[in-house]
Amino acid sequence: MTRRSLALLAGAALVATVLGGCTDDPPPTDPSPSASGSASGGPSASASATPQDRSAAVVGGAAPLTEIATTKARASSSFEGATFGFYRLTRSDSSTLLVWRVTGGDGASSPRDANIRFWEKYPVMVAGGKKYSVVTFDKQDDGWSALSDPALRLSQGLESPPISALYPPLPAGTTEVTLTSPWFADVKVPVTDAATTG
Numbered sequence: 001m002t003r004r005s006l007a008l009l010a011g012a013a014l015v016a017t018v019l020g021g022c023t024d025d026p027p028p029t030d031p032s033p034s035a036s037g038s039a040s041g042g043p044s045a046s047a048s049a050t051p052q053d054r055s056a057a058v059v060g061g062a063a064p065l066t067e068i069a070t071t072k073a074r075a076s077s078s079f080e081g082a083t084f085g086f087y088r089l090t091r092s093d094s095s096t097l098l099v100w101r102v103t104g105g106d107g108a109s110s111p112r113d114a115n116i117r118f119w120e121k122y123p124v125m126v127a128g129g130k131k132y133s134v135v136t137f138d139k140q141d142d143g144w145s146a147l148s149d150p151a152l153r154l155s156q157g158l159e160s161p162p163i164s165a166l167y168p169p170l171p172a173g174t175t176e177v178t179l180t181s182p183w184f185a186d187v188k189v190p191v192t193d194a195a196t197t198g
Helices: 003-020 055-060
Strands: 069-072 083-091 096-103 124-127 130-132 136-138 144-146 163-167 176-181 184-190
Touching: 069 184, 083 184
Parallel strands: none
Antiparallel strands: 069 083, 083 096, 096 163, 124 130, 124 176, 136 144, 176 184
């Protein structure tokens, strides 16, 4: 018998064994005294039959967002009447993360340019005379886009969920940047170094 025949025979035996477990026949009894329900694939006494939602504990344990700067939307922008609140500007040696929210202005609106495809309108960081634009990626079928959560529809008096965007790393020792954008009036925002794990 050739090696190929042996391989086919072994494969057929494996398929038969797997399919044999799908019948209504009772499973064979394991004579060994050390066998347990969980080891043989059966139900375990400690397994919970109902999944538990632990999302509240996870969200509750997240670091709260503290506002570090605010600015008003430009009257000429699609955010007219809104307020931008900035909550985090954290730099590391590999990237910089900006987190903000928008409080809706006059009535409900869905800013036309608050979209990852309009990456040129995203805030630009200015520090030490150098400009840092949002990191972009090529979606191939849709062109270049910002590496960011997109802004959502705004409702009067309500805050949007946190919006974040990724930027290149700011130089070590940077303590403040000026954010500029067609969306809002220029604003100075303090920079925090990301916590390092050791």
